[in-house]
Amino acid sequence: MKFKPSMDKSIIFGIIMILIGFTILFTNYIDSFVTQLLWPLLEGSSEGKTVLFLWLIGFTLIIISLIRQNKALCDKLYKDRNYHLKYLKIAIILLILCAFIGLFIEAYIRQSFGVSFFTILTSMNPSTSTTSPMHSHAYKSVLGIFANHIVPSHVNTGSSILQYVMPYALIIVLFWPAIYVLGVVGISDMNDLHRFVALIALTVALIGLIDGGLFSQPFLIGFGFLLLVYFSNGRIGIKYFINPVVIMGFILLLGMLIEVGGSDTTCHTLYVVNQTGPVDMEEFNVTNVEVRDDMTIYTLNSTTP
Structure with a gap:
């Protein structure tokens, strides 16, 4: 039997979200309002994260609707009622693995320069970009290869960092799409409430992974809620918070140790x-x-003259 998708509410809303994203990218009508509205989730000062968020939400809504409408595909993807959790589990593992690899890339950059792990790297060529263990732009710089050709010049793509993270940061080209596909397949077979929460969580976690890294606000919010959705599996209860809280507590403790240590x-x-x-x-x-070879080291007192 030939599959004929119908234009349901999810697809219509997804198309609207994508169009709003394009409107924000190429005009100045609503960019400030929407960016401020999404600030608690995305922690973004420019419309770059906002546009990516709207596009991902829009495309994901369309894909989920198409999957759910195709009964033959669902029968192949989901062999039992909990089979979707296997896809989500792999997505979560790849997500945290990629985030920790990003932290190791930050350590590699500083080791190659012979400076402290806690040093914030500021690259001035060809434009000013920064990266640090607490807010990494290592993966964002790879995205800049593609984004530089379509986004406005005032949106910082972090491309100046690329020269210091190659070739290791290129793993994001494999990891990011894999996490997205597995995540979408995993959340497509959930009930409405958990699917909505997981959709937002997956989107902000993927954005946080490339712009901010392991300790960024979007990644922590998204990853935390993905854990909650996974361990609760459609159920509601305090006991389902235990594992997510323990895992998130470890990540936050590691972040605090790095912050205090530096x-x-x-x-x-x-x-x-x-x-x-x-x-x-x-x-x-x-x-x-x-002065050490091609490096000049300035020691600055914390108080200005």
Whole structure:
């Protein structure tokens, strides 16, 4: 029997979300309003995350509707009533694995420069981009290869970081689509409430993975709710919070240890590598300057003059 999809509410709403995304990307009518509205979820100052969020939600709604309408496909994908959890489980494992690999890439960058793991990297060429263990743009820089050709110039794609994370960050090209496909297949067979929660969670987790990394607000929110949806499996009860809370507690504790371990209230250290011009430090309380080959190290007192 030939499958003939119908234009249901999910597909219509998905198309609307995609069109709103295009409107925000290429006009200035509603970008500020929608970006501020989604700030608690996405923690984004530009419309880049907002557009990606709307597009992902829109496309996912359409795909989920098509899957659910195709009974023959559902029979192949879901061999029993809990089979969808197997797809979601693999997606969750790949998600956290990719996030930790991103943290290791951040460590590799700093090891290659011979600086502290807690150092924030600021690349000035060709445009200013930053990355750090607490807010990583390693994967975002890979996305910049494709995004630079379609997004407005004021949207920072992190492409300046790419030269320092190649080729390791390219794993996101394999991981990200795999997580998305497995996640969508996993949540398509859920009840309405859990499917809605998982849809939002998967979307913000994928956005957080490429823009912010393991400790970013979107990733933590999305990953936490994906864990909750997985362990609860359509049920409601306090006991289903235990495993998600323990796992999220470990991630948050690790983040706190890195944050505290990298804190120094007495001074700041600025490493300037491959300097091509003079650095204006008049506004800062510089207590020491050290030159090592192509690196200049400035020690700054925490209090300005």
